[in-house]
Amino acid sequence: MQLFLHLALATFVVAQSEPLAAITPPKGTQATNLPALGLGTWYAKGSNATAAVAQAIVDGYRLIDTSPFYNNQKEVGAGVREGIKRAGISRQDVWVTSKLWTTKHSDPNGGLKETLAELGLDYVDLWLIHWPMGPGNTFDHVPTWQKMEKLPATKMTRYIGISNFSPAQVKDVLKVATIKPKVMQIELHPYLPQEDFVASLQKQGITVNAYAPLGNTNPAYKSSATKLLQHSTIRSIASARGCTPAQVVLAWNMKRSVVVIPKAVQIAHQKENIATPACAAKLTAEDLEKIAQISNPPHRFMSSPCASNQFKCFEGTTKGF
Numbered sequence: 217m218q219l220f221l222h223l224a225l226a227t228f229v230v231a232q233s234e235p236l237a238a239i240t241p242p243k244g245t246q247a248t249n250l251p252a253l254g255l256g257t258w259y260a261k262g263s264n265a266t267a268a269v270a271q272a273i274v275d276g277y278r279l280i281d282t283s284p285f286y287n288n289q290k291e292v293g294a295g296v297r298e299g300i301k302r303a304g305i306s307r308q309d310v311w312v313t314s315k316l317w318t319t320k321h322s323d324p325n326g327g328l329k330e331t332l333a334e335l336g337l338d339y340v341d342l343w344l345i346h347w348p349m350g351p352g353n354t355f356d357h358v359p360t361w362q363k364m365e366k367l368p369a370t371k372m373t374r375y376i377g378i379s380n381f382s383p384a385q386v387k388d389v390l391k392v393a394t395i396k397p398k399v400m401q402i403e404l405h406p407y408l409p410q411e412d413f414v415a416s417l418q419k420q421g422i423t424v425n426a427y428a429p430l431g432n433t434n435p436a437y438k439s440s441a442t443k444l445l446q447h448s449t450i451r452s453i454a455s456a457r458g459c460t461p462a463q464v465v466l467a468w469n470m471k472r473s474v475v476v477i478p479k480a481v482q483i484a485h486q487k488e489n490i491a492t493p494a495c496a497a498k499l500t501a502e503d504l505e506k507i508a509q510i511s512n513p514p515h516r517f518m519s520s521p522c523a524s525n526q527f528k529c530f531e532g533t534t535k536g537f
């Protein structure tokens with residue numbers, strides 16, 4: 217009996233995802249998992265994107281997230297290189313994530329080469345399949361994953377992962393995978409907690425990374441829902457605990473080991489977001505319960521490219537469009 221219990225526990229522990237890295241690991245640490253908080257760059261443009269990324273690194277950010285779809289990889293890469301210089305650190309101190317766009321599913325190697333050329337970097341730390349479907353409305357996630365598995369050996373990326381997959385698509389990949397996806401990036405915020413999905417990914421050893429962690433702040437998200445940062449529950453908890461609304465919603469995800477990558481091009485916002493751990497320490501169980509009520513009903517803000525192309529995205533998950 218005792219032995220069985222130990223075995224069961226051991227299996228459970230092994231299957232858990234690796235601990236997240238600190239937001240700012242000590243200089244000279246090449247993180248083996250995502251830093252707990254980083255910078256998103258969708259809608260960061262031009263020289264502003266370069267300045268914002270460089271400033272973030274100076275302020276202690278060590279995770280920068282981009283994608284060829286954001287049309288800013290040249291500027292983001294320049295910001296990474298400038299930030300590294302200004303902060304007096306080296307490339308291995310910063311974790312850079314980018315993603316394979318849907319039109320490149322037949323050639324992830326070529327897609328990654330293009331991304332590296334745009335970024336002006338020798339490698340990325342993490343390369344994700346941005347969406348499970350490729351050209352022609354087909355879900356080609358399994359063969360695409362098998363091509364992705366060849367990439368870590370090229371040293372062009374340290375890790376590979378997935379984004380926007382449904383639970384069934386994650387299963388499809390795990391069935392054939394010789395390399396387990398390191399990370400799954402999905403939309404997560406108090407309007408869309410997806411608790412069961414997050415827990416099952418983490419139990420399978422996959423690190424969960426939230427996009428849109430501040431909810432409907434991005435102009436891309438057209439929704440009549442109250443802005444999450446204006447929500448009365450969030451505002452009242454923020455004022456009771458001496459936090460800002462952004463810190464409350466980021467802390468809520470961080471408390472369940474979900475990595476957050478809020479976009480911020482203003483220095484004040486970057487500083488506010490990176491100070492979230494002090495707020496997380498002040499949230500009570502009662503606060504978290506109140507925040508859980510916000511998702512009734514749920515809201516999902518990312519619909520493109522699914523809605524526009526009539527792809528069946530997010531099957532078996534909270535829809536909440």
Ligand SMILES: *[C@@H]1O[C@H](CO)[C@@H](O)[C@H](O)[C@H]1NC(C)=O
Binds near residue numbers: 264271
């Ligand atoms: C980016 O642009 C915004 C205004 O659009 C500005 O407030 C911000 O300071 C800029 N960021 C940096 C780091 O220069």
